[in-house]
Amino acid sequence: MITEVGGESVEFTGERVAGAPLTWGQQSIWHSTRWLEDGDPYFNLPWVLPVHGRRDLKTVLSALGALLDRHESLRTTWEDTPRGPVQQVTGHGELRVEVVEAAEVKPRQAAATVAAELAATGFDYARELPLRCSVVCDSAGRPGALALALTHFAVDGWALDLLAAEWRALLTGRPLPAPLWHPLDQAAFEQGEGAARGARSLRYWREAMDRAPATLFGERKQEPERPRFVKVGMESAALAAAAEILAARWAVSTTSVLVAATAVLLGEMTGQRDIALQFIVGNRHDPRMRAMVGTAVQDGLFVLAIPDGHVADAARAAHASAMAAYRHAHYDPAEQRALRDEPGRPDLSAYFNDVRSFPGWPNRPRGHPAELTGRTRTFDAGAWDEVDASFFLSTGPATDTCQLYLLTDTARLSRAAAEAMLRAIETLLVTSVTRDVPLAGIGELGIYEETR
Template sequence: MSSHDTGTVEAGTLSVPFSGLRSGSAPMSWGQQAIWKSISWLDEEAHYFNLARVVALPDGTATDGVITALGQLIVRHEALRSTFANGADGPVQTVYGDGSATVTVHASPPDAPGPPDETDAQAFADRLAASPFRNGEEFGMRYALLTHAGEPVWLVMVVSHQATDFWGVRVLEDELARLLRGESLGPVEWQPLDQARHQQEGEGARRGRAALEHWERTLSTAPASHFDFTPPQDGASEDDPERFVRLRLDSVAGAVAAQRLADRCRVSTSTVLLTAAAVTLAAYTGHDRAVLLLIAGNRNEPRLQSMVGAQTENALFVLAHGEGSFEDALRGGFLTTMSAYRYGEYDPAAMDEVHERVGRARGRKLDLSAFFNDVRMRDRWDTLPDTGDDPDALLALRERSEVDFIGSWARQDAKYFVHTPYSADSLQLFLMADTHYLPVPVIEGLLRAMETLLVESVHGKVTPAEALSGLTLPKRERTPDTRA
């Protein structure tokens, strides 16, 4: 069946109890504080951050087996039995050692022609994710079973971004699959409570102080904003309910070119895409340096690999592109990226003070509202065509590229946000932007310019300005800042 209303009816609830486990409260870790700030800012729109996943259950899977596997996950990972709230001295996480989680069961109606398919399951998951978590009262994951003829078919999970980040969701998906197969898993070495305490003293605190010092030095001379110009006349009004728009570039040519450039310059394809996003924005907004915030996973230590928890923070990426080609910028992008990630773990409240201090010294508020996030699980594409050394073949491949509208929102805390998820046979490059400054045709033009930089750099030297030459740029009146 494929009824996008899922065609299920609630058939009851199941309880997943836990008891006798470690409990306690502590200040939120820095990663938890970082996402807490964004979730609090979005308020009732914070469902934007919810992470919905569907798991196809093999034939013969028993409901009891699913409940047992979920119980094991909850026991293993304290983030799944934690609440989050503002305390007297700041944001606090509280881990419960006793309690229960609830799994709602939704059955196909008796006259359903067949079990729900993946489209149905995803539609159900999207509805379950459509309301924000009550983080002070509700544990950080919602669970549902979709059944047909009494047998479980799909497990639906919605994870609060406050409970964990994308890496942690992948840990949960991997462990759940293994638990459903009956495998035994070793203990989890490190939990968010441990991470929060580690950051208060010793090496963790020292690393945080070094990051704050690095940011303060860098921000004192970096461009204060990429959006220091008068918004174009055709830009959206500030209160437009569809002010923030996301488009997607689907480009096989972009993927082929990114891999070729990565091989030539001995960098990752992630560095290639990041550099394209950075220099395109800088060239368009009239800056000789790009300033982007990268989403840093901060999972370099082995003990953090299996931790389910919010660990990501922003890393500061500043790249000078000058008048050279894209490949020139790309060769400098690798070390810049490594430096950014090195200083991506810090106390967010202390970082706010850094921003304020630098802003006062420069006589203007800093506007760090441009982001890049590579959420792919691998650096290469699996099934790309071989264009050889024929430049016409790669250019012809670009003719198949498409730009699609994905969605719009009234509020976002970014003016320019590029992200790329994994796809085996094509570059999927998303750009969400503030149409008050970057109208929809400009958003599409920036995506096309990134693709041009990739494709045309394979067989020649292309500057960011040349890649943007087909765009009609709005007139900009820049705010004077000799250091920008």
Template sequence: MESVDTRTVAYRGARTGTAPMTWGQCAIWKSIRWLGDGAHYFNIRRIVQLPDNTSQLQVDEALTALLGRHEALRTTFHEDADGRRQHVTDTGTLRYAVVDAAPGTGADTAARIAGELVARTFRHAEEIPFRCALVRDGGRPAHLVLVFSHLGVDFWSVRELVEETRELLTGQHRPAPDWQPLDQAGYESEGEGARRGAAAVEYWRRTLEKTPPALFPPVDDQGRPERFVRLGMDSPAAAVAATAIAERCQVSTGTVLLAATAAVLGAWTGHPVVPLQLIAVNRHDERTRRLVAAMAENALFSLDVGAGTFDQAVKRAFLAGMNAYRHAHYDPIAVDEVLDAAKERNGGVLQLGHFFNDKRMHDRWEDLPDVPATPEGLAPLTEKTRVFHVGSWERQDALFFVHTTYAPDTALLYLMADTELVPRQDVERVLRAFETLLVAGAAEPVELAAVTFDR
């Protein structure tokens, strides 16, 4: 029989303060505001399995330390006549549930609780961007459920927070953070930070002048049940092939997957030049690598996939990608002005809803099947390829979104598409085209013209 109690911990940080939202916070704020009550889509959940013999006191102390150390977790967010602001409090309390699961059901209970917590949209003006729950199994603390708002942190930060939580539970303390979101906001407002932002805005302006205003025909933006569909593909063959191409071209496998996204999208839409928005983590130095905050912004990437070989496109993608990521830290309001000008210049048309996001923290797969990267060697692996349904939504702020996550022995590739533009029955066909292209080009360069769709 499951029972639920609550606990409250008090936290104290070094300072309180108010500042403009950072550029990274403004970037995700725009999407969160657009989704409204559906903004829980951006929430991030993690479940930390606790070491044996973890006490309730250790859990309380770890949560207290985590909140005290990181201002992002003690922040509320506001938008009014004075603009978009972040307000950090130095003290507060966190109330969280303690769930006693039936013996042996702790992991399942934690997964269910995580699903419930992540499905609640944060009220950012009223609550901090963090909630949690403790699951006890057989009377002992067994699993700590952590849920974060993407406005408070990004995936990079979540990885750091999970590692730090594990350390705090065993009594380890890292050096105190010396760079917080309030400091980042100050950096962006003047000097070097402001100059980098201005250079990035200029890069967006120049790049938009050379990219097509739209790849897809115009469609309405009305939400309809299951209009947006995401499928996933589990393909060991694609991983082996992408690795072979990366080694031949001397680039990362992420660059290979990026080039494949442009090639497949270009083939589907019939456009030789394909713009994509990439998700840039914007962690360029030690202080930002240690910063717990929402830092990610979109990078504007454009690639010519109209002629030549896929290897040549991969090499072009490397240089274009580096340039895009270099110019991905900017004031979103300033870039919005550039986008408005480009749209006006194009007669009211500007479509940039095509994305690629490599969410892996590893570039190479660590446990790939040991087979030759040739069509003959990869053919048996393609029979193991699995395509599966992930989810569907009425509304999304993207038209074509490819992302990848990590597994040691296979490529996990996902495609979310607007079925008004890629019919539901064709989403799987487009996703499988990635594997087809990579396998075909694994042993030797393949012509981009080989990527075709019968429509």
């Protein structure tokens, strides 16, 4: 049982009060919100911060206030104006924080429930601070966790990791150096010297789109399910083990191993020799951006010409193509949309996103991949009437098993075919651990008939 026991106000003060155009990362999200209904929580992020040690409520609230003081993104609003959308940093104010008590469950477990509730309604971007917060206490009234909901306008996954690291230090009272780069600074950079970098990225996009197929699925159409868009998931320790072994053997990343298998199997299914996927790219190459709490995520374009040879050759080619996609994902979104809207440009509705913070799975069980396949499970993970993607494969954050989630348009790929696709990725890579699999012989593995 979770009971509200009170409320507190956390005051914050910043050194700068200013407005500016949106950063390119913010613009990408702003454009996507245009097709959402008011109050839609699609871009909300529920999040839990544990309270380490025996901290009292005053200490927890002080640490929260310090985060707000330090990071302009956490005290920013966004609104549309006649000259376009702008971000506005607030210099001072207060955040209302509920205090709740978890009587029969651990505070961290209760905090996950509270965070989901906080994130269940959309933010009023123009009038509301970009985070909501509750302190979750145990039955003795001692804080055990912070439950938060944040908008993606303010943070991405990288920024959450930065905040988590700072949170632990602030709870202990350890001083931290002041942040030197904020979204206002990033916006100014992109409007000035960063514009040349954006232009280089768009030249890459133009060239890559010239190589992409007109549409991934061609004329493949079937009666869609209801709801039309479905997501299936898979957890596979065998896939985690195989990907790590093959990445080391082929001198590529585990991400490249996964995307190569995905591209090869898509090629087998669709008959395409060129596979185009949009990547979700964190854009943290610049040291200044690596330390920025904000959102920097944009789309990158991966195009793989499937080579002759073996799966290993496809993985090495995929690694080179992935590096090019990651390097050219920082650009003016309006100019990118104009480029995509030119006559004859390909349909780019297929995506790949690796959300992991680690390059492998450090807590996975040991053993040969083939011995771990019995632990694999698949499951339904949701369904929607409308999604702006025909194919979206993403990893999950688990460190003990490879989590894959595949969202598909069932007019192109049925629920059963999506599950078969995930199983096929596992089978292809587990098989590749024991022998070199020729690309021309993938059909002989007998893993792909259900997707046809």
